Amino acid sequence: MTGLPVRPELVGEVPYGAPQLDVPYLLNVNENPYPPSDAVAAEIATAVAAAVKTMNRYPERDAVALRADLAAYLGHGLTADQVWAANGSNEVMLHVLMAFGGPGRSVLSFAPTYSMYPEYARDTHTAWVTFPRRDDFTIDPVAAVDAIHDRQPDVIFVASPNNPTGTAVPSETLRAIATAATGVVVVDEAYHEFARTGTPSALGLLPEFPRLAITRTMSKAFAFAGGRVGYLAASREFVDALRVVRLPYHLSAITQTVARVALAHADELLAAVDRLRANRDDLAAWLADSGLQVADSDANFVLFGRFADRQAVWQALLDEGVLIRVVGPEGWLRVSAGTDEEMAAFKAALDQVLKTEE
Numbered sequence: 123m124t125g126l127p128v129r130p131e132l133v134g135e136v137p138y139g140a141p142q143l144d145v146p147y148l149l150n151v152n153e154n155p156y157p158p159s160d161a162v163a164a165e166i167a168t169a170v171a172a173a174v175k176t177m178n179r180y181p182e183r184d185a186v187a188l189r190a191d192l193a194a195y196l197g198h199g200l201t202a203d204q205v206w207a208a209n210g211s212n213e214v215m216l217h218v219l220m221a222f223g224g225p226g227r228s229v230l231s232f233a234p235t236y237s238m239y240p241e242y243a244r245d246t247h248t249a250w251v252t253f254p255r256r257d258d259f260t261i262d263p264v265a266a267v268d269a270i271h272d273r274q275p276d277v278i279f280v281a282s283p284n285n286p287t288g289t290a291v292p293s294e295t296l297r298a299i300a301t302a303a304t305g306v307v308v309v310d311e312a313y314h315e316f317a318r319t320g321t322p323s324a325l326g327l328l329p330e331f332p333r334l335a336i337t338r339t340m341s342k343a344f345a346f347a348g349g350r351v352g353y354l355a356a357s358r359e360f361v362d363a364l365r366v367v368r369l370p371y372h373l374s375a376i377t378q379t380v381a382r383v384a385l386a387h388a389d390e391l392l393a394a395v396d397r398l399r400a401n402r403d404d405l406a407a408w409l410a411d412s413g414l415q416v417a418d419s420d421a422n423f424v425l426f427g428r429f430a431d432r433q434a435v436w437q438a439l440l441d442e443g444v445l446i447r448v449v450g451p452e453g454w455l456r457v458s459a460g461t462d463e464e465m466a467a468f469k470a471a472l473d474q475v476l477k478t479e480e
């Protein structure tokens with residue numbers, strides 16, 4: 123960016139994103155490895171063909187039918203006007219900061235956490251404030267409440283399960299945070315479906331806290347990352363604030379159509395979640411047996427370490443065709459739970475690395 127009058131805080135910045143490489147084993151961005159069945163793919167293709175016939179018109183601006191389907195999918199008595207949708211939950215959270223953040227305002231989160239949060243903050247001129255998690259990546263509720271009282275953030279983001287650590291946040295901690303907050307609180311449940319059974323969703327807290335919002339995505343458990351649909355549940359007033367800041371027609375006719383067909387097949391698209399959960403647990407156990415440190419995970423990935431040179435380990439795995447992610451605190455790496463074949467390839471490649479390190 124030589125000589126262009128870009129905003130000073132963007133000088134030297136590079137676009138966010140993990141490397142997209144053409145290798146056999148993609149375990150770096152927490153996707154669901156199972157593509158839609160031929161039957162679902164055919165139904166989507168038919169719906170797209172019909173939608174294309176109206177392509178001269180703008181799409182339904184408020185995506186009401188899609189939001190109604192998402193509300194029905196979430197349950198909890200939610201209706202379309204309490205649900206928001208956008209191009210991925212990344213865009214949903216950008217809308218949240220456009221509406222509730224901004225110059226002179228701040229957003230607080232618990233580090234280490236999802237590395238896009240500071241980017242939405244930067245892009246909306248919202249101050250980014252972090253409070254540290256404990257060594258096991260859990261949040262100390264008493265210290266969190268003190269920090270909230272102290273910093274008075276306008277927005278709080280809590281990822282549960284957290285990325286990149288996989289840590290789920292207990293309801294009591296979320297309740298303490300929401301009670302202490304004077305601004306809005308967003309619980310990012312991008313990985314909720316992978317949580318161990320019995321882990322409640324924060325959706326159950328919505329009636330108690332009018333300033334609470336829960337975000338979800340179709341990108342992970344739902345096996346629909348390419349569809350780019352994320353969504354949020356909150357009060358109607360909260361959603362109305364997001365409607366003010368969105369661009370008109372932000373969800374294309376194709377996106378809305380495709381997402382609705384996918385939601386009609388939710389059971390099928392979510393069918394692999396149990397298997398991925400089991401593979402996640404097996405992976406965590408295997409890593410621990412291999413003598414590594416492993417963060418307790420309720421998501422479809424595992425953070426493990428610690429390595430003196432994590433970049434070298436990442437590269438050695440890549441040399442074997444296994445792509446994982448360099449993310450999290452120094453010394454740690456993150457690997458997504460995948461198919462049995464992907465897990466076997468990862469284990470074989472890492473075994474090799476660990477042997478050469480000995």
Ligand code: PMP
Nearest residue numbers: 210211212236285312339341352
């Ligand atoms: N939240 C968390 C914690 C994530 O890890 C991700 C994706 N990596 C997202 C939100 C955004 O996902 P999407 O925009 O695909 O919905």
